[in-house]
Amino acid sequence: MVAWWTGGAWVLYFADAPTLVRNLATFQAPLVAYVFIGLLTFTTYALAGLMREQVCVYMCPWPRIQAALTDEYALNVTYWYDRGEPRASVKKAAALHEQGLPAGDCIDCLQCVHVCPTGVDIRGGPDLGCIQCGLCIDACDAVMQKIGRPTRLIAYDTDLNVKRRQNGEKPIYRIVRARTLLYAAIIAVVGIVMAYTLATRHADGVSVLHDRNPLYVRLSDGSLRNAYTLRIINKSLEPKTYVLSITGRAPI
Ligand code: SF4
Numbered sequence: 001m002v003a004w005w006t007g008g009a010w011v012l013y014f015a016d017a018p019t020l021v022r023n024l025a026t027f028q029a030p031l032v033a034y035v036f037i038g039l040l041t042f043t044t045y046a047l048a049g050l051m052r053e054q055v056c057v058y059m060c061p062w063p064r065i066q067a068a069l070t071d072e073y074a075l076n077v078t079y080w081y082d083r084g085e086p087r088a089s090v091k092k093a094a095a096l097h098e099q100g101l102p103a104g105d106c107i108d109c110l111q112c113v114h115v116c117p118t119g120v121d122i123r124g125g126p127d128l129g130c131i132q133c134g135l136c137i138d139a140c141d142a143v144m145q146k147i148g149r150p151t152r153l154i155a156y157d158t159d160l161n162v163k164r165r166q167n168g169e170k171p172i173y174r175i176v177r178a179r180t181l182l183y184a185a186i187i188a189v190v191g192i193v194m195a196y197t198l199a200t201r202h203a204d205g206v207s208v209l210h211d212r213n214p215l216y217v218r219l220s221d222g223s224l225r226n227a228y229t230l231r232i233i234n235k236s237l238e239p240k241t242y243v244l245s246i247t248g249r250a251p252i
């Protein structure tokens, strides 16, 4: 039902939605509408219901884009292994502390893995499958609150900072750097171009295409006939009347 509702609803983008819904309900919609609703419901169910994280990891280009955009100072979902390791249950950690041995804050409850939509164990380090949703941060924070330890064992941070903390150095955050300035400039330029295009777009459009086959037809009286396909586009919401006129060489 969810696949039908979300996937099937796509067809409403391609026609007047209220009219199409009425026609669908009264079985008066064109066959192509029903076919596409079936197709989109099936693909949505297959991709989101069955393949799930395989789509995120293997099909979606986002992990590759993200890996290309990121650098050592980029804030990504990061497990603070300096604080979390060596992982041990609450009881075991208490026993280790009593013996004077180190024990980290991670209790190996696997909540961060269970909530991850792509099945990533972020404790293993940055992962191509991570979509930065932050669900593991919330799950781990909830665990930390329950056992009375500081939150943010998983947080938006950098591996560089984790290493610096391990070495007793202060973490560094460089939000403004050449990369972020360049990205901001690119986004600004694209945004301005899009806004300008939107503000100055024409509500009407016309395209004239000369038929290619046959290029022309010789009529019985010897004259030539050329055929054109003319498309007039009205992008406004109101109906319009267009007057078509032709100028140029007079017929021979
Ligand atoms: S941020 Fe989301 S995708 Fe990444 S590891 Fe955590 S839960 Fe998984």
Ligand code: SF4
Residues within 6 Å of the ligand: 084, 105, 106, 107, 108, 109, 110, 111, 112, 113, 123, 139, 140, 143, 153, 154
């Ligand atoms: S939710 Fe936190 S405590 Fe539990 S396994 Fe993950 S990192 Fe460790």
